Amino acid sequence: MKDLMGMMGKAREMQERFQKLQEEIATMEVSGHAGGGLVEVTLSGKFEMRALKIDPSLFKEDDVEVLEDLILAAHNDAKAKLDAAMQEKTREMTAGLPIPPGMKLPF
Template sequence: MKDLLGMMSKAKEMQAKFQALQEEIANIDATGQAGGGLVQVTLSGKFEMRALKVDPSLFKEDDVEILEDLILAAHNDAKAKVEAVMQEKTKELTAGLPIPPGMKLPF
């Protein structure tokens, strides 16, 4: 019974740590870029787009498709950066826990 109470206590502690981690990640901003910095997208830790910067040289009628592609690429770059920070912070939090590889946290 004592072990069960200890496990429950550890689970509550881990839950609190995950909640704090989620709040910390939500406050992260990551900026992705494409076209050598001609297009920049900033995302929050919740993948909400916070900013978009487009170099004025891209505003030509013929370059609309290129601009669209660069915006998508910059968004994806920023998203990858947010995911990398999330993975790193989760890894730090779960260090030493016997969690199977590939298991995504928080649940």
């Protein structure tokens, strides 16, 4: 019975830690860049686009496709950085916990 109570306490602690982690991630902002910094996209921890900056030198009629590609690349760069930051924070939070290999967190 003592082990069950200990497990329940650990589960409650883990739930509180995940809640804190989710709140921390939600307030994060990450920027991605493309074209050597000519395009910058900023995403929130909820993957919402918060800002888009485009260097004025890219505003040419015949370069619309290039601009579109750079915006997509900057967005994908920001998303990859946010994913990496979320994984790192989850790894830090779960350090030392007996979690089966391959299990992805948060649930």
